[in-house]
Amino acid sequence: MQKLSKNSLLFSILIVLLAAIWTTITAYAGGETTGGHIPAPQKGFLAPDIPLTTLDGQSARLNDLRGNAVILNFWASWCPPCRAEMPALQQVHNQFQGKGLVVLAMHATSQDTIDAAVRFLSNNNLSLPVSYDFDGIAIEKYKVRALPTTFFIDAEGIIQDISVGGPMSEAFLTAQALKLTGEKP
Amino acid sequence: MLPILQLGPLSIQTPGLLLLLGLWLGLMISERTARKLGNDPAVLYNLAFLMIIVGALGARLAYVLRYPDAFAGSWLSVFTFSPTMLDTPTGLLIAVLAGLIFLQRKQLPFWHTLDILTGAFATLAVAIGLAHLASGDAFGAPANLPWSISLWGEQRHPSQIYETLLAVTIFVLLRPWTSPSGPAGNRFLTFCALTAGSVIFLDAFRGDSILIAGRFHQNQVIGTLVLAASLFLRRRLAAPPAAPAAADSVGEDIQ
Numbered sequence: 001m002q003k004l005s006k007n008s009l010l011f012s013i014l015i016v017l018l019a020a021i022w023t024t025i026t027a028y029a030g031g032e033t034t035g036g037h038i039p040a041p042q043k044g045f046l047a048p049d050i051p052l053t054t055l056d057g058q059s060a061r062l063n064d065l066r067g068n069a070v071i072l073n074f075w076a077s078w079c080p081p082c083r084a085e086m087p088a089l090q091q092v093h094n095q096f097q098g099k100g101l102v103v104l105a106m107h108a109t110s111q112d113t114i115d116a117a118v119r120f121l122s123n124n125n126l127s128l129p130v131s132y133d134f135d136g137i138a139i140e141k142y143k144v145r146a147l148p149t150t151f152f153i154d155a156e157g158i159i160q161d162i163s164v165g166g167p168m169s170e171a172f173l174t175a176q177a178l179k180l181t182g183e184k185p
Numbered sequence: 186m187l188p189i190l191q192l193g194p195l196s197i198q199t200p201g202l203l204l205l206l207g208l209w210l211g212l213m214i215s216e217r218t219a220r221k222l223g224n225d226p227a228v229l230y231n232l233a234f235l236m237i238i239v240g241a242l243g244a245r246l247a248y249v250l251r252y253p254d255a256f257a258g259s260w261l262s263v264f265t266f267s268p269t270m271l272d273t274p275t276g277l278l279i280a281v282l283a284g285l286i287f288l289q290r291k292q293l294p295f296w297h298t299l300d301i302l303t304g305a306f307a308t309l310a311v312a313i314g315l316a317h318l319a320s321g322d323a324f325g326a327p328a329n330l331p332w333s334i335s336l337w338g339e340q341r342h343p344s345q346i347y348e349t350l351l352a353v354t355i356f357v358l359l360r361p362w363t364s365p366s367g368p369a370g371n372r373f374l375t376f377c378a379l380t381a382g383s384v385i386f387l388d389a390f391r392g393d394s395i396l397i398a399g400r401f402h403q404n405q406v407i408g409t410l411v412l413a414a415s416l417f418l419r420r421r422l423a424a425p426p427a428a429p430a431a432a433d434s435v436g437e438d439i440q
Binding site: 005008015027156169175 | 251255401
């Protein structure tokens with residue numbers, strides 16, 4: 001019985017030792033983490049660069065906003081939770097404008113009409129920045145499969161969080177904005 | 186990857202659905218084990234629901250305390266039915282504490298109850314692997330292998346598939362639908378040791394590992410500690426109880 005106990009102790013020690021050796025070997029193999037250098041619509045990755053187009057013909061690119069945190073919200077006028085959370089997005093835009101955060105509403109124009117979008121924005125007195133995804137490039141690059149989908153991107157262009165579905169509350173958006181801008185709560 | 190399941194007008198988040206299914210199936214397996222051992226399965230369900238509710242409330246409270254200014258203008262938002270405003274690690278800790286208090290108050294045998302719940306834990310581990318596969322989380326390190334998958338801009342180890350297969354293997358090895366053998370705690374600690382072992386092995390193929398000192402995978406370090414603790418406790422519980430001290434021979438003579 002004592003021999004069995006001693007054998008099982010040795011076996012346990014051997015297993016833990018093997019685990020420690022494997023941990024060490026694979027540590028020196030190193031470098032597997034992404035480091036945020038690859039563009040992909042996933043937490044921890046660089047936010048894919050996309051064109052930003054307004055109705056009056058102005059164009060820019062998402063990378064031009066580097067240095068500012070960005071809340072990138074994909075929406076459509078026919079989507080009830082998108083409509084419900086727009087006032088909250090407007091509030092956060094008002095609160096954080098000029099404080100290192102850009103709230104950008106990306107309209108899924110390939111799945112909606114411009115008239116409906118403009119009508120909705122006008123009827124609700126919404127003045128936050130809106131970009132129009134005419135060709136569906138942004139939807140494709142960000143692999144948006146449901147609306148609304150919101151990406152929270154820090155000032156270095158790294159996606160820190162993703163929210164699928166809604167409506168997001170103003171409290172949640174404010175908390176995310178505080179986190180992204182590094183402002184003390 | 187299938188992060189969203191489209192059922193007509195409904196968009197269901199697949200990872201969440203898989204976790205719920207895993208929890209449901211796992212509790213059913215634990216219920217079966219409890220019945221076999223003559224335990225009341227209602228107590229198990231009460232424990233599980235208590236932990237879920239208290240954990241969720243704790244997670245929400247911790248989130249609110251972290252960002253009080255965000256709620257200053259709208260305190261009613263604290264009660265919003267939303268899965269986003271949660272501090273998950275704190276919620277899990279509070280859930281575990283609530284579970285321990287419940288066990289103590291109901292005077293349930295600690296190790297015996299954990300053995301019964303191992304079925305639920307093992308099923309949940311499989312569900313977590315599948316949820317990772319659906320969401321694209323816990324992705325693999327870049328690798329050009331015949332079985333690599335294309336994910337997040339690179340060919341990678343299909344680490345979510347490795348994770349699921351290992352979890353299924355552990356589930357089958359443990360046979361949680363049968364009565365546990367050995368001393369109380371044996372099944373649970375075996376599950377802990379096997380799961381820790383699989384984490385230690387698998388994390389080498391992950392592409393999103395948190396590194397300690399820029400080199401060591403955090404999950405592997407924690408896994409090694411959990412493995413050592415599980416094996417140690419398992420041996421401790423399996424050790425025969427100490428023999429009672431021999432009667433005092435002087436005392437017997439006087440009598």
